Amino acid sequence: MKIDDNKHIDQQASLDANVEDQIARNIVELLDSRAQKLRDEHSLRLAEARSLAIGRLVSQEAQLAASHSIHRSGHTLQWFGGRFGHYFEQHRIFSTLLVVCVMLLTFFAVQQFSVNHQIENSDAFLLASDLPPEAYADKGFTAWLDTN
Amino acid sequence: MAGYQLRLKSLVFAFALFVSGVSVVKAADVSWAELNDAQRQVLNPLASEWDTLRPWQREKMLDIASDYPKMNADKQALVKKRLTNWSRMTPYERENARKRHQQFNALSADKKSELRKKWLEYQQLPESERAKLRAESPDTYTDADLN
Numbered sequence: 001m002k003i004d005d006n007k008h009i010d011q012q013a014s015l016d017a018n019v020e021d022q023i024a025r026n027i028v029e030l031l032d033s034r035a036q037k038l039r040d041e042h043s044l045r046l047a048e049a050r051s052l053a054i055g056r057l058v059s060q061e062a063q064l065a066a067s068h069s070i071h072r073s074g075h076t077l078q079w080f081g082g083r084f085g086h087y088f089e090q091h092r093i094f095s096t097l098l099v100v101c102v103m104l105l106t107f108f109a110v111q112q113f114s115v116n117h118q119i120e121n122s123d124a125f126l127l128a129s130d131l132p133p134e135a136y137a138d139k140g141f142t143a144w145l146d147t148n
Numbered sequence: 149m150a151g152y153q154l155r156l157k158s159l160v161f162a163f164a165l166f167v168s169g170v171s172v173v174k175a176a177d178v179s180w181a182e183l184n185d186a187q188r189q190v191l192n193p194l195a196s197e198w199d200t201l202r203p204w205q206r207e208k209m210l211d212i213a214s215d216y217p218k219m220n221a222d223k224q225a226l227v228k229k230r231l232t233n234w235s236r237m238t239p240y241e242r243e244n245a246r247k248r249h250q251q252f253n254a255l256s257a258d259k260k261s262e263l264r265k266k267w268l269e270y271q272q273l274p275e276s277e278r279a280k281l282r283a284e285s286p287d288t289y290t291d292a293d294l295n
Contacts, residue, residue, distance in 0.1 A: 123208055123242075124215035126249045127230045128223035130260060135267045136245035136252065137237060140281030144270055145263075 177203060178210070187213045193232040201235070209235065 038046075126133060135141055180198040183191065190213040191198065201209070212231070216224060237245070252260065270278070 121246070121250050121253065122211060122215050123234070123246070124212040124219070124227055125223075126245060127212065127227040127234055128219055129226075129249060129252065130264055131252065131267055133230055133234050133237065133242075133245045133249075136248035137241035138270075138278075138282065139244065139285035140278045141267065141270050142248070143281045143285045144273070144278075145266060148266070 178206060186217070190216045190228070191231070193228060194235055197235070205235065 126136065129136075180188070180195060183198075187210065188195070191209055194201070194209060198206070198209075209231075212227065216227060219227065234242070252263065255263065
């Protein structure tokens with residue numbers, strides 16, 4: 001029973017397609033025959049409209065192609081960049097503060113590292129060193145070490 | 149919005165300049181009477197000559213006072229003992245000492261021990277011989293390096 005139903009549906013679909021095709025052909029013939037009878041001014045306006053439509057289509061395709069060529073350079077980065085770029089664009093004050101905070105944190109981190117590094121080489125630690133400052137400053141001692 | 153960002157950046161920059169400028173001037177111009185108790189205690193060996201020191205010398209000594217609490221008692225005693233001699237050294241001698249101290253810190257424990265023995269040995273030399281060695285050694289730094 002079901003197989004018969006399916007066959008019936010297929011036949012009906014095929015018939016509908018044939019009818020649509022025939023209608024389309026009739027329309028094309030009708031348009032062609034009427035186009036022969038168009039006046040020159042109407043032909044000219046149609047040609048201008050066609051030219052304008054093609055121009056717009058070409059322009060849109062060019063923009064799309066340019067956009068694709070940029071995206072091709074890195075989809076993931078573009079996706080992230082696009083999203084975060086849009087986010088930062090929407091939150092300018094927040095993003096400015098964030099940049100300033102990052103700069104200040106970097107500055108203080110570098111300064112702290114530098115201070116820690118310098119402490120062991122500071123004058124105070126030199127004075128408290130195993131050797132007295134005179135030993136480090138005495139050019140004669142350095143020269144004597146070189147010869148011994 | 150761009151104007152707001154520019155004003156904010158200018159404000160941060162001006163603040164940083166102000167803070168750094170104030171701290172430099174403050175450190176360089178302080179007299180003995182203006183030192184706090186902790187600084188006076190550390191720099192006591194220099195009390196009589198503090199006000200005659202130049203601003204950059206005072207600044208260096210204040211750095212020593214600020215690092216002093218970070219040391220143990222033995223090292224603090226060494227600092228106090230050696231401070232007067234240190235303040236009387238020339239800029240050439242101090243700069244040489246800093247350079248040699250950095251080199252000394254980079255040595256291994258064995259090398260440091262060896263150098264300590266060598267220093268004691270060197271001190272046993274007659275003063276005339278040590279003076280001769282000093283006279284024959286060129287200065288490591290030029291005036292430009294010390295400015």
